[in-house]
Amino acid sequence: EFHKSKGQHILKNPHIIESIVQKAGIKSTDVVLEIGPGTGNLTAKLLEVAKKVIAYEVDPRMVLELQRRFQGTPQASQLQVVQGDVLKHDLPYFDVCVSNTPYQISSPLTFKLLSHRPLFRAAILMFQREFAMRLVAKPKESLYCRLTVNTQLLARVSHLLKVGKNNFKPPPKVESSVVRIEPRHPPVQVNFTEWDGLVRLCFSRKNKTLGAIFKQNACLDLLEKNYRKFLQLEASGATAGRGHQGEGTMEILDQKRLGLSDLADRGKFKDYVLNVLREGDFGDRRSSKLDQEDFLELLARFNAAGLHFK
Ligand code: SAM
Numbered sequence: 001e002f003h004k005s006k007g008q009h010i011l012k013n014p015h016i017i018e019s020i021v022q023k024a025g026i027k028s029t030d031v032v033l034e035i036g037p038g039t040g041n042l043t044a045k046l047l048e049v050a051k052k053v054i055a056y057e058v059d060p061r062m063v064l065e066l067q068r069r070f071q072g073t074p075q076a077s078q079l080q081v082v083q084g085d086v087l088k089h090d091l092p093y094f095d096v097c098v099s100n101t102p103y104q105i106s107s108p109l110t111f112k113l114l115s116h117r118p119l120f121r122a123a124i125l126m127f128q129r130e131f132a133m134r135l136v137a138k139p140k141e142s143l144y145c146r147l148t149v150n151t152q153l154l155a156r157v158s159h160l161l162k163v164g165k166n167n168f169k170p171p172p173k174v175e176s177s178v179v180r181i182e183p184r185h186p187p188v189q190v191n192f193t194e195w196d197g198l199v200r201l202c203f204s205r206k207n208k209t210l211g212a213i214f215k216q217n218a219c220l221d222l223l224e225k226n227y228r229k230f231l232q233l234e235a236s237g238a239t240a241g242r243g244h245q246g247e248g249t250m251e252i253l254d255q256k257r258l259g260l261s262d263l264a265d266r267g268k269f270k271d272y273v274l275n276v277l278r279e280g281d282f283g284d285r286r287s288s289k290l291d292q293e294d295f296l297e298l299l300a301r302f303n304a305a306g307l308h309f310k
Contacts, residue, residue: 006036006058006059006102007036007102007103007104007105007172008038008059008062008102009100009168009169009170009171009172010038010039010041010168010169011038011041011042011100011126011167011168012041012167012168012169013167014041016161016163016167017041017042017045018045019161019178020042020098020100020124020126020161020178021042021045021046021048021049021098023124023160023161023178023180024096024098024122024124025096025122026046026049026050026095026096026098027095028049028050028051029051029095030049030050030051030052030095030096031050031051031052031053031054031092031093031094031095031096032046032050032052032053032054032094032095032096032097032098033053033054033055033056033091033092033094033096033097033098033099033120034046034053034054034055034056034097034098034099035055035056035086035097035099035101035102035109036056036057036058036086036099036100036101036102037055037057037062037066037081038057038062038066038100039062039065039066039069040065040066040069040070042098042099042100043055043066043070043079044069044070044075046098047070047075047078047079048075050078050096051078052078052079052080053078053079053080054080054082054092054094055079055080055081055082056082056084056085056086056089057081057082057083057084058083058084058085058086060083063081063083066081067081086105086109086112087105087108087109087112091112091113091116093118094120095120095121096120096121096122096123096124097113097120097122097123097124097125098123098124098125099123099124099125099126100126101125101126101127103127103128103131103172103174106127106128106131107131107147109125110125110135110151110181111150113181114151114154114155114181114183119183119185119187120183121182122180122181122182123180123181123182124160124178124179124180124181125178125179125181126163126176126177126178127176127177127178127179128172128174128175128176128177129162129174129175129176129177130143130174131147132159132176132177132178132179133159133177134147134148135147135148135151135152135157135179135181136148136157136158136159136179138291139288139289139290139291140288140289144206144288145203145206146199146200146203149199149203149292149295150195150196150199151181152292153188153190153192153195153292153295154183154184154187154188155181155182155183155184156181156182156184157179157180157181157182158179158180159177159178159179160177160178160179160180161177161178162175162176162177163175163176163177163178164176188296190296190299193309193310194299194303194308194309194310195295195299195309196309197308197309197310198295198298198299198302198309199287199295200309201213201214201219201222201309202287202290202295202298203287205287206286206287206288207286207287207288208286209283209284209285209286210277210282210283210284210285210286210287210298211274211277211282211283211284214273214274214277215270215273215274220266220269220270220273222309223269223273223307223308223309224263224269226307226308226309226310227258227263227269227306227307227308228260228263229308230306230307230308231259231260231306234306257305257306258272272305273307276301276302276305276307277298279301280297280298280301282294282298282301
């Protein structure tokens with residue numbers, strides 16, 4: 001009677017549960033957020049060490065089972081169960097998130113947690129093995145991708161534990177892994193929408209050179225549209241002092257900015273864009289081999305030239 005669509009695979013191996021809770025480093029003053037408590041095997045262990053557990057569970061039958069399990073126990077008052085889809089709720093304050101995550105929401109859940117404020121200390125999450133390996137991948141590894149750089153921009157991620165299928169009931173089709181996600185303190189100062197726009201483009205063809213990607217018309221169309229907006233904003237004075245030119249950070253702009261009238265000539269605009277890549281020696285490089293710092297530098301160079309990705 002488990003719901004496959006809700007990713008209901010109950011963790012039944014008590015050693016794994018112990019290990020997860022121990023690695024979470026929970027203090028007796030901590031509020032713990034749990035996503036998808038299911039029948040409450042992990043919840044029971046969390047209640048032994050935390051001050052409070054707030055658990056989001058979408059399946060009303062599981063919520064009932066959970067309430068029945070803890071009703072009348074000394075721990076009942078430490079547990080708050082919220083019935084509903086965690087992605088549709090504003091999260092409360094929490095110190096640590098521990099969860100045997102429903103795999104179908106892995107990615108949105110990760111970014112929801114990382115955009116939550118105030119920042120939490122750590123999240124200890126069970127994911128599908130491949131998803132976990134993408135989170136911890138390094139440049140040049142085959143699983144290094146947009147998910148990797150976006151996550152590592154916001155957090156340090158480490159692999160903690162491999163968990164085989166047979167530790168679950170019913171066993172899922174895929175292997176699992178537990179990872180630790182620690183948000184960066186303080187958060188990196190970057191416009192995440194701009195960052196994601198750039199990274200999306202760069203990874204649209206992760207093994208092509210950036211030079212090849214940025215000379216495509218679809219890419220130039222987007223940059224030109226945004227460049228026109230940028231020129232208008234600049235003319236109206238709206239960009240003054242807002243850091244659009246990366247003042248004081250780098251000596252970037254060797255070339256002259258293009259004016260509106262230059263945009264009639266696509267060749268000119270293309271040279272302008274490719275020259276930003278050339279100045280930073282990025283033209284012949286591939287996304288699969290660039291690290292965090294490279295992407296940040298690339299974004300700063302583009303923005304300094306008035307090129308935006310939103
Ligand atoms: N934590 C339990 C355990 O380890 O035994 C159960 C884990 S099971 C993989 C995932 C649980 O998340 C299920 O109980 C499912 O109903 C719940 N769930 C799925 N999607 C959810 C969502 N969007 N919000 C909250 N809970 C969800």
